[in-house]
Amino acid sequence: MSVSAKTASAAPDLSPAAPHGGGKPPRAKGERIGLAMVLPGQIVSILVLVIPLLVALYMSFTDWSPTKGSLFDADFVGFENYSELLVWDTRFLYAVLRTLCISAVCLSLEFVFGLSLAVLFMRRFRGKPLLFSAFLTPMMILPVVVGYIFWMLFQSSGPINQIMVAILGPGAAQEWFRSAPLAVLAVIITEVWHWTPLFFLILLSGLNAVPENPVRAAVILGASPRQVFWRVVMPSLKPVIIVAFVIRAMEIIKLFDEVFMLTRGGPGSATETISLYIYKLAFNDFQLAYGAAAAFLVLLGALGLIHLLLAPVRNQLLEAGR
Amino acid sequence: MLEKKLTPVQAALLSAALVLMLFPVFWIVMTAIKPPTDWNASPAIWIPSQPTLVNFKTLFDPDAIREYGVGGVSQAATKSVIGSLLASVTATALSVLIGLFSAIGISRYGSESKSTPLIILSGRMFPPAAIAVPFVIIFSNVGLTDSYVGLIAIYVAATLPFSTWMLKSFVDDLPREIEEAAMLDGKSRFAAHLTVTIPLIKGGLFATTMFIFILNWSEFMFALVLSYTNVSTIPVQLAKYVTATAGTLYGVQAALAVLAMAPLVVAGYLIQGHLARGMTFGAIKQ
Numbered sequence: 001m002s003v004s005a006k007t008a009s010a011a012p013d014l015s016p017a018a019p020h021g022g023g024k025p026p027r028a029k030g031e032r033i034g035l036a037m038v039l040p041g042q043i044v045s046i047l048v049l050v051i052p053l054l055v056a057l058y059m060s061f062t063d064w065s066p067t068k069g070s071l072f073d074a075d076f077v078g079f080e081n082y083s084e085l086l087v088w089d090t091r092f093l094y095a096v097l098r099t100l101c102i103s104a105v106c107l108s109l110e111f112v113f114g115l116s117l118a119v120l121f122m123r124r125f126r127g128k129p130l131l132f133s134a135f136l137t138p139m140m141i142l143p144v145v146v147g148y149i150f151w152m153l154f155q156s157s158g159p160i161n162q163i164m165v166a167i168l169g170p171g172a173a174q175e176w177f178r179s180a181p182l183a184v185l186a187v188i189i190t191e192v193w194h195w196t197p198l199f200f201l202i203l204l205s206g207l208n209a210v211p212e213n214p215v216r217a218a219v220i221l222g223a224s225p226r227q228v229f230w231r232v233v234m235p236s237l238k239p240v241i242i243v244a245f246v247i248r249a250m251e252i253i254k255l256f257d258e259v260f261m262l263t264r265g266g267p268g269s270a271t272e273t274i275s276l277y278i279y280k281l282a283f284n285d286f287q288l289a290y291g292a293a294a295a296f297l298v299l300l301g302a303l304g305l306i307h308l309l310l311a312p313v314r315n316q317l318l319e320a321g322r
Numbered sequence: 323m324l325e326k327k328l329t330p331v332q333a334a335l336l337s338a339a340l341v342l343m344l345f346p347v348f349w350i351v352m353t354a355i356k357p358p359t360d361w362n363a364s365p366a367i368w369i370p371s372q373p374t375l376v377n378f379k380t381l382f383d384p385d386a387i388r389e390y391g392v393g394g395v396s397q398a399a400t401k402s403v404i405g406s407l408l409a410s411v412t413a414t415a416l417s418v419l420i421g422l423f424s425a426i427g428i429s430r431y432g433s434e435s436k437s438t439p440l441i442i443l444s445g446r447m448f449p450p451a452a453i454a455v456p457f458v459i460i461f462s463n464v465g466l467t468d469s470y471v472g473l474i475a476i477y478v479a480a481t482l483p484f485s486t487w488m489l490k491s492f493v494d495d496l497p498r499e500i501e502e503a504a505m506l507d508g509k510s511r512f513a514a515h516l517t518v519t520i521p522l523i524k525g526g527l528f529a530t531t532m533f534i535f536i537l538n539w540s541e542f543m544f545a546l547v548l549s550y551t552n553v554s555t556i557p558v559q560l561a562k563y564v565t566a567t568a569g570t571l572y573g574v575q576a577a578l579a580v581l582a583m584a585p586l587v588v589a590g591y592l593i594q595g596h597l598a599r600g601m602t603f604g605a606i607k608q
Binding site: 031033034035036037038040041042044045047048049051052053055056059071113116117120123124125131132133134135136137138139140141142143144145146148149150151152153155157158159162193197198201202205206240243244247250253254256257260261274275276278279282283288291292294295296298299 | 326327328332333335336339340342343344345346347349350353362363364365366368420421423424426427428430431432446448449450451452453454455456457459460475476478479482486511512515536539540542543547557560561564569572575576579582583586587589590591594597598601602605606
């Protein structure tokens with residue numbers, strides 16, 4: 001787990017072309033071969049990513065559904081799907097708000113737990129490598145299986161109720177998936193268990209990369225451990241923290257697999273996330289065009305959100321990428 | 323930072339965290355080896371007194387469970403295991419191969435535009451349920467619905483950003499001078515990359531392959547909406563078992579879940595030092 005000093009903050013995916021290893025790249029001769037090497041990837045991306053996205057974009061402006069035959073026979077309806085979604089569709093609005101709330105709660109908890117564990121890991125103790133592997137285990141398990149495992153744990157005759165009864169007495173058993181707040185709680189617990197290890201992993205590599213000299217200097221100047229942590233360590237951890245939040249935000253906005261296994265969005269629509277709503281629109285109700293419009297609204301919103309998240313560290317990241 | 327020893331309170335906190343992290347894994351493994359009488363016992367049985375492998379056997383031979391008087395396992399999971407292997411292994415190989423050339427191209431010749439990161443981010447954030455819709459339409463027009471070719475194509479495209487950027491971060495770590503020396507010896511650029519660059523990032527190549535395999539093996543939504551009868555993967559089969567019996571085949575479902583997560587946990591431990599790099603598109607190099 002040794003980490004070199006400059007590692008943690010560089011973010012190549014957020015920075016423009018960064019010539020590496022000194023000097024300018026040998027352009028004139030290299031350009032053609034560089035292009036040739038990148039070409040296969042570009043072709044795959046265009047065929048399998050860009051074209052479907054364009055089809056979906058076109059579709060979102062029509063009233064197409066599978067019963068209408070070919071996509072190009074469908075009527076062009078302009079922004080009707082979009083205005084319907086934004087103005088009238090309260091189910092969409094609630095799905096968005098619900099996803100945002102669940103995301104905010106999950107990410108905060110994952111951050112607090114992940115940071116606490118990472119700080120504890122900066123201490124000296126035996127068996128560290130083994131414990132490190134054990135703590136990473138949840139994030140290696142596939143989301144569907146995580147959803148299934150917690151579905152079992154939350155059964156009325158399952159171990160979670162059993163433990164609650166043992167601690168709180170016979171009345172403590174709950175029907176987790178029959179009550180809206182409990183179902184949401186179950187989703188949050190599942191998600192936090194699954195992804196706290198990622199925050200732990202990213203923040204630990206950030207902590208390992210905190211330069212030692214400022215910490216030493218602060219200690220010599222008489223700073224308390226608390227002051228050292230909040231005034232010296234945390235500020236240099238900021239870019240890593242933001243990278244962790246951005247990466248997790250991108251994923252949790254699409255939250256689907258775990259919820260599908262746990263509750264299918266129920267009871268009612270208490271745990272219906274954006275992805276689940278779009279899935280139901282497209283594959284249960286066959287409102288494909290409408291679903292596509294919803295997806296583009298989500299994409300726009302998510303891009304804006306990520307932009308805001310990245311704003312405070314953008315310059316730092318660009319510098320580090322050079 | 324200055325290393326201090328753990329206080330007893332901190333040691334207790336770490337132990338509690340360890341128990342919380344491992345308990346769900348313990349539970350699924352225990353359920354997978356429970357005989358049907360223990361599956362849904364109340365109060366729940368934590369450690370089966372008579373562990374059995376019948377649940378795993380049932381996955382490949384649905385009749386195996388009948389001696390316990392349990393019916394309702396109508397489908398073997400064999401096809402989904404083969405399907406998962408076929409789709410994940412092929413897609414991983416293609417994604418890493420294409421990503422490798424892209425990575426060298428971008429790292430060494432800078433043929434990357436300023437908007438690339440934004441495009442990649444957008445692609446990753448688009449709800450898969452919605453991008454699945456155009457795939458269903460396009461695939462039904464070109465006869466790729468319910469085929470492994472279609473599924474593999476999607477998996478390659480979906481994981482290509484990860485393989486490209488993870489591999490690029492490994493190539494970036496390599497000093498350019500090493501290849502230039504080989505070129506001075508009379509090798510062509512391409513030959514230099516093949517014989518110098520690629521062997522030097524072997525470790526990174528392995529880590530990337532494992533990481534992409536984890537992503538492909540875990541994929542659920544595309545497999546769910548693009549498979550009917552020909553194609554199946556383990557996650558889809560697991561969802562089918564749960565739907566078909568309202569989830570009452572606890573042991574068999576748990577066995578399939580264990581089968582699904584075992585290769586990932588092994589792959590994950592093998593590359594745990596590189597997981598952060600993979601998850602962050604190479605932004606964090608550990």
